[in-house]
Amino acid sequence: MNKSAVLPAVDQVMAELGERARRAARLLAQAPAERKNAALMAGAAALRRSGGKIAEANAADVAAGTAKGLTAALLDRLTLDDKRIEAMAKGLEEIAGLPDPVGQEMARWQRPNGLDIARVRVPIGVIGIIYESRPNVTADAGALCLKSGNAAILRGGSESFRSSKAILACLQEGLAEAGLPEDCIQMVPTSDRAAVGAMLKMSGVIDVIVPRGGRSLIERVIAESRIPLFQHLEGICHTYVDGAADLVMARKVLLNAKMRRTGVCGATETLLVDAKVAKTHLPVLVKDLLDAGCAVRGDAATQAVDSRVSPASEEDWSTEYLDAIISAKVVDGVEGAIDHIERFGSHHTESIITDDPSAAAAFFAGVDSAIVLHNASTQFADGGEFGMGAEIGISTGKLHARGPVGVEQLTSFKYVVRGSGQVRP
Structure with a gap:
């Protein structure tokens, strides 16, 4: 199949994914903390129950990566054992135990005219995460977005496609059990690289992109994205x-x-x-x-x-x-x-x-x-070690979020102004 035949199909898939994410984001933004936490706890239990399926999917990914000639370092990032699967489950539980950032008052003050002004945390909306090799990012990113009230569109690397899909199934099982839409956490259903290009053009659908990977991925995202970024550059x-x-x-x-x-x-x-x-x-x-x-x-x-x-x-x-x-x-x-x-x-x-x-x-x-x-x-240099439960990445930029990107960094804010009939002279 030639490239011109592939691109329209990918664009359509991504557009449908984005539409479902926007709908889910509106519902999730108003979900009570108890329901989000229930989804995380159920997702953790599903990860433990599905450990065998996840390990089987991961073994296939590792075998394919070995045949492809991945370096030892990349294979280490790709590999999931019982300890790492348990760490993912514990990570979800730790995130569930964090204070809910949504609705938190960051500041509040009164003006001489009687207006009461508060700055309040709100979800960003739809977060797109593009990452390579490490399938555990699927759990961390999905859980952090859920806790902070954001819908997530995950695009993992082709090397970890099977593993990430198995992990996503557990997260979506947790969402369904808690009565939340499974579309709150979605994964790009293809390893076609054209999906990355389509994702980077979805301004108005995706509110921020978080890229995690090597220099070539980061450079491509910076060059092509029409969406604001939380940059996760290489760790020198x-x-x-x-x-x-x-x-x-x-x-x-x-x-x-x-x-x-x-x-x-x-x-x-x-x-x-x-x-x-x-x-x-x-x-x-x-x-x-x-x-x-x-x-x-x-x-x-x-x-x-x-x-x-x-x-x-x-x-x-x-x-x-x-x-x-x-x-x-x-x-x-x-x-x-x-x-x-x-x-x-x-x-x-x-x-x-x-x-x-x-x-x-x-x-x-x-x-x-x-x-x-x-x-x-x-x-x-890890969100878990900072007491954040987990992280989507280490932001090396200077605007909005810097360092480990956890639940608070995945929120924006709005001003809530309460009056008693004031008009501006």
Whole structure:
């Protein structure tokens, strides 16, 4: 079938999906918190009951991905085991336990003329989520949109199509059990890439797009979208070991930041070490990484401490490896670290290891990223770890939402003005 024959069919499918989402969004925006929570709890129970079906669908996705030659990092993101399925179920329960943001008064004040003005949280409407590889995003995104009163249109990657479909069935089972329309959470029913293009043109239907994926996906979405975005750019995250760092702490934090899970966006991709402690700290840190199975690509100073270090190219400093690879460089103090992060980072997550509060304060003030940490692993860049239950993504933009995008970030607001007959002179 030629391309011209495919596009009209995809456009029609997406238009019908959008129409159902708009209808569902109007109903969901007025749904009481108890009903939304009931849907989430029922969805969690369905995930546990359907663990075998989800695992079977996921095994087919993983087998297809392996045959396709996906990297180990992508296969790790794709894979669901009993622990990860249980984590999805618990995530739904945690989201159900969060305060309902819809209707919350953000501020309230009275004017001299007697007008009572309140700023109140409301759902955004219809959220479109475009993501790659990670099927657990289906559960997280669907649940967060439900809790915040938004209808969701999910477009997962073709690699995780079967897994995401099985997870969606559980979410929709929960919606039906709670008496809410199944159209509150929908998934694009095709892996045809034309559906992404159609989705990005659905202004007036979809209110905001949340893209999660690699550079090529994000660049396409930014270039083609006619809809506002919550940008989730790649995680080129840095750990900076300051001259006043405790070496024992630095070793523990760095290994976790890089090696706990190399395929997540919060994994450290670049190690920066203050020149003041390069002779004492750098050899130990590099050896720890190498001994843990992590390849190290370094500048001349880093190469000098261990023959197993390979030279870092200019491209390495701006690469999200999502693998057991790290780039390493010696810098001139906090300012040197800030300059490097500003030049090569993606404004995602950065950490400083130091016992000097003034160095930490300078780092916090100078680094323009969504998340900055002091003496903690970059792998804490996660909505669940922030107490948000889960996240749709880490927004690296600066407008509306920044950092983990949870239920509050998926709301807008309106002004409710109460009067007693006032007219404007």
